Amino acid sequence: MDRRIGDRNILDEFTLKFCEIAEKHVKYIIVSGFVAISHGRKRTTEDIDMIIERMPRNKFILFHNDLIKAGFHCVQSSKTDDVYEYLDKGDSIRYMDNDSFFPPEMEVKFVKDEIDELQIKTRTKLEFTGLDIWFSSIEFNIAFKEELLKSDKDIEDARHLRIIYKGNINEDFIDEIKEKIRKLRLKK
């Protein structure tokens, strides 16, 4: 079934549909690979990463039920309480479209530390992408990819974003984020 509209690809459509529901329930951000891809990076991905604010079980159930109604299912479990337990103990949960055999998947996790809290606080919509969804800032994405993730793919994503936003990147903010990553994630 082809559900694509205009200049959107399968990842755009999947992400827009998911984010439209998330928007009604929780503050969220899309981070990492899809940020680079939606800025024209020529690669694809199986997982789109979403961070959401922590929420109590009763609110999460409403969010989860709306996702189910919209045609998503959780890969790990069909039991809402189990799904919440995964999130609450710091694991990610993954949702797929019922029509798909396999990915794309939305990988959702709770904010886990002050870095994530700052990512949510400084979230932004990125006009360049043509997608009306919330992203973590370009500085956050570059900092994570250069300081923490560091695979070839991540370094290339960061380079791509640096070129797209040349002259509009707050390097001091990137340095500040990298310092936090070293302290809180790398324990240096």
Next chain:
Amino acid sequence: MMRDKSHMEALESWAEFVRNNPREKWKKSVNMLIDATYEKSNEFYTRLEKTEKGREILERLREERVKKG
């Protein structure tokens, strides 16, 4: 370790093109890459589903994905 220099040069050249041109000039080729990848994998999974052995493989793949979480 970074891939060879020409790989990064090609990546930078594409990023410059994206930066300097309107979305309609670059988005189509990105979409083709992404959509074709998904269409090919879905064709493969659809073929697998048609045989008993294929369905066993699909089940194992699904189990692996659940474990990944």
